[in-house]
Amino acid sequence: MNPTAPLTTKTNPLLADKPLVIAGPCSAETEAQVLDTCQRLAATGRVNMLRAGIWKPRTKPGLFEGIGTKGLPWLVRARELTGLPVAVEVATAKHVEDCLAFDVDVLWLGARTTVNPFSVQEVAAALRGVDRPVLIKNPLNPDVELWTGAVERLRQVGTGPLGLIHRGFSSYGQTEFRNAPMWHLPIEMKRRFPELPILCDPSHIAGRRELLHGIAQQAADLDFDGLMIEAHQDPDAAWSDAAQQVTPERLAELLAGIVWRRETTDQPDYLSALAQLRERINHLDDEILQLISKRMGVAEQIGRYKKDNSITILQPGRWQEIVDRGVRKGAKLGLSEGFIHRFLDAIHLESIQHQDRVMNE
Numbered sequence: 093m094n095p096t097a098p099l100t101t102k103t104n105p106l107l108a109d110k111p112l113v114i115a116g117p118c119s120a121e122t123e124a125q126v127l128d129t130c131q132r133l134a135a136t137g138r139v140n141m142l143r144a145g146i147w148k149p150r151t152k153p154g155l156f157e158g159i160g161t162k163g164l165p166w167l168v169r170a171r172e173l174t175g176l177p178v179a180v181e182v183a184t185a186k187h188v189e190d191c192l193a194f195d196v197d198v199l200w201l202g203a204r205t206t207v208n209p210f211s212v213q214e215v216a217a218a219l220r221g222v223d224r225p226v227l228i229k230n231p232l233n234p235d236v237e238l239w240t241g242a243v244e245r246l247r248q249v250g251t252g253p254l255g256l257i258h259r260g261f262s263s264y265g266q267t268e269f270r271n272a273p274m275w276h277l278p279i280e281m282k283r284r285f286p287e288l289p290i291l292c293d294p295s296h297i298a299g300r301r302e303l304l305h306g307i308a309q310q311a312a313d314l315d316f317d318g319l320m321i322e323a324h325q326d327p328d329a330a331w332s333d334a335a336q337q338v339t340p341e342r343l344a345e346l347l348a349g350i351v352w353r354r355e356t357t358d359q360p361d362y363l364s365a366l367a368q369l370r371e372r373i374n375h376l377d378d379e380i381l382q383l384i385s386k387r388m389g390v391a392e393q394i395g396r397y398k399k400d401n402s403i404t405i406l407q408p409g410r411w412q413e414i415v416d417r418g419v420r421k422g423a424k425l426g427l428s429e430g431f432i433h434r435f436l437d438a439i440h441l442e443s444i445q446h447q448d449r450v451m452n453e
Contacts, residue, residue: 105225112318116133138343198225216246226252232262315355321338
């Protein structure tokens, strides 16, 4: 990553040279903590923008819920000392008003806000006609329509430039990550809104600092435009999310190890080879679709036999047999178990729909 020149409030901070890196503590705790962390981040030369949580939506009462509005002057002072713009999460109209009063450069909606259309609309109404960049994190649950709806609500009121933040999705049970990446969902948002920059928040996906680099590199490989990542002067002593934060110096080392690749090149050999390989993929996709269509035809025949003999569509034992067989076969072919489950689930649902139509003809 190349160091970028400090931005000012007169420029659009979302249009910084790629990658855009927003960093700072999960929570603003004290003025000394904010200023020390932010100055050390600026000194690395690898951060474009500073962040700190002023208001913290917490799962349970009694946890640290942020220092509140009195922390905003600390960020203003950090901006004065470093020359870097500052970003703050907002969840209510009052948050927006307070941030505008202190001329906060960039606002963002957190996952717990994006999940609630009423909250998004309240923030949007407070931003009507205000030329201020706004970033929108994905909702807690894996729902692209909610994420899309938040973008549309903010566009309707005419704010400044918009951007997206992928911070992972809540999922049931214990997993490797704090929030499941579900990379296909931010990829779908990139397809729907190719003009919007999209950042990755490795801190909230990982939940543990040792996983940050791998997630950040995957985001870079998927052509994300940058990162929002948490750094603290003394991570283990942080008042919130201590396990996922790193020191500014460790963050600089992490960022130095990330390879940011180009989306394309004009090299003739590359373009020619890629075109041939993509054509092969097109042909293979056509064959796959033809085979799936034939499989659905067989499923419809089975549906007719079930209908004639008053047999239910769903056969759990047979379905489990298909899954077990698919996982074993997929492993031999180099396909992950997770992919096999997702693929077969989609096939199974489509088969059920075909059989249901036959049953109810």
